[in-house]
Amino acid sequence: MDSGSIGSEDWIHRNAVVNGVRLHYVECGSGPLxxxxxxxxxxxxxxxxxxxxxxxxxYRVIALDQRGYNVSxxxxxxxxxxxxxxxxxxxxIIHHAGEQSAVVVGHDWGGAVAWNFAMRHPQAxxxxxxxxxxxxxxxxxxxxxxxxxxxxxxxxxFQLPWLPEMLxxxxxxxxxxxxxxxxxxxxxxxxxxxIGHYKQAIAQPGALSAAINYYRALFRLNPVTFKRSxxxxxxxxxxxxxxxxxxxxxxxxxxxxxxxxKLQLERIPDASHWVQxxxxxxxxxxxxxxxxxxxxI
Numbered sequence: 001m002d003s004g005s006i007g008s009e010d011w012i013h014r015n016a017v018v019n020g021v022r023l024h025y026v027e028c029g030s031g032p033l034x035x036x037x038x039x040x041x042x043x044x045x046x047x048x049x050x051x052x053x054x055x056x057x058x059y060r061v062i063a064l065d066q067r068g069y070n071v072s073x074x075x076x077x078x079x080x081x082x083x084x085x086x087x088x089x090x091x092x093i094i095h096h097a098g099e100q101s102a103v104v105v106g107h108d109w110g111g112a113v114a115w116n117f118a119m120r121h122p123q124a125x126x127x128x129x130x131x132x133x134x135x136x137x138x139x140x141x142x143x144x145x146x147x148x149x150x151x152x153x154x155x156x157x158f159q160l161p162w163l164p165e166m167l168x169x170x171x172x173x174x175x176x177x178x179x180x181x182x183x184x185x186x187x188x189x190x191x192x193x194x195i196g197h198y199k200q201a202i203a204q205p206g207a208l209s210a211a212i213n214y215y216r217a218l219f220r221l222n223p224v225t226f227k228r229s230x231x232x233x234x235x236x237x238x239x240x241x242x243x244x245x246x247x248x249x250x251x252x253x254x255x256x257x258x259x260x261x262k263l264q265l266e267r268i269p270d271a272s273h274w275v276q277x278x279x280x281x282x283x284x285x286x287x288x289x290x291x292x293x294x295x296x297i
Contacts (some may be wrong), residue, residue, distance in 0.1 A: 006197060011051060018092025019085065021073040024065040025093065029055025032126070033099045035090060036063040039108020039133070041168075041176060041211050043070035043201040045194075046107065049280035050287065057288045059103070064093060066110065068210025070201040078220065081213040086113045091121055100124065103291065107131040107276055109214055119231045128237040129287055132245055132273050134252040137230050137259050140223070148249050158215040165208050173199045185244050185270050189278045236262045238290040240283055242271030264290060 007013075012027045026044050028051050038046040044063040054061045065072040067089055068081060090113060094102050101124045106114030111133020118125045119136075134142070142148040158164045168175055180190040180198065190198070202208055237260050241253050256263055266286050268279055276283045 006045060007048065008052065016093060016096040018096050019088040021067050021075060021089065023067060023073070023089060023093065024071045026051065026063045028052065028061045029058070030060050031058040032060065033094065033097055033102035034059045034061050035093060035102045035104050036061065037066060037090070037104070037106035037110025037113050038064070038069070039106075039110050040214065041202045041208075042108070042198065045197055045201070046277065048277075050105075050276060050284060053284040053288065057291070059291070060097070062093060062097060064090075066113070068213065069207060070204060074204070074206035074210045076206065076209075078213045078216045081210065081217040083113075083116055083217070083221070086214075087117050087120055090117050091124055094124055101126050103127045103129065105129040105131075105287070106133060108133055108273070112136070115233075116229075118233045118235060118237070119229070122233070122235065125235050127291065128233065128235055129240070129290065130237070131240045131275050131283070132242055132248060134248055135256055135259060136226070138252045138254070138256065140227060140230075142249060142252055145251075147251075151247050151249060154247075155215050155219070158212050159219055164212050168202075168208060168212075173202065176202065180274075183246060184272045184274055184278045185242075186278055189274060230259070232258075233260045234262065236264070236290070238264045238266065238286065240275060240286055241265070241267045242273060242275035242278065243267050243269045244271060245273040247273055 007026055010028060013024065014027055015022050015024050034054055036047040036050065038044060043065050047063045051061050051063055066086065068074045104114045104117055104125050111130040114128060114130050115133065115135055118128045143152060176199065177195050180195050202211065239253060243250055253265055253267065268275060268282060271279045
């Protein structure tokens, strides 16, 4: 089945041209808008367990294929994956949906986009939910430590031309398949069918280079300028963190209150980096309770 059309029959597949690119997304439900942003190397399907639950809770859910991923447009060149472009995409989707603001939810790279979107477009964020993605301030602090450098080694590999693409693509994406099979605490989190969908999405022409270009563009940021752009987030924020994350240390969840005063931190000991698909019932309950108890938008 095509990775752009999988899902439940009541999940509507749409395309929108915003910020100069065509973005594919899946929409379900009605009510206040919730935008779901996936990470690397995923696509909208990473939210398959959250879409129906949030829709049933009374929300209009849009799960986006971020630029470069799956069947969304894949402009060539690192410059097209700068943080500013990613943030403009999210703002464009909110406006395309006929809204001025939304609940913004992100995991991994989607979480990085969500953190920065809340800082730079606070008027467009009603509530913020981030899953296993570090706040920019804490990441800048921790990436200088040996512990986090050891976990983030692949980010430096991704700065090389063509070699990362060759390594990831080799053996029919054997490394990706191995990662999805062994990373989760709970065996079988990613079954063969799901892994097939992930492979099909990242194998779309230009998708793998586009996904890696997120990291290349990040490393080309001026660190001084980027640090100055980090601002306090004043909206209610939920940070969900699978503690068995092989890529992001647990210290990244600490000392966040000065930057996110309305933070609710929920650490899940028996979950990995792929928290929303590994323990979806726990994640869904935390998300719905947070949205209901912090006031309706």
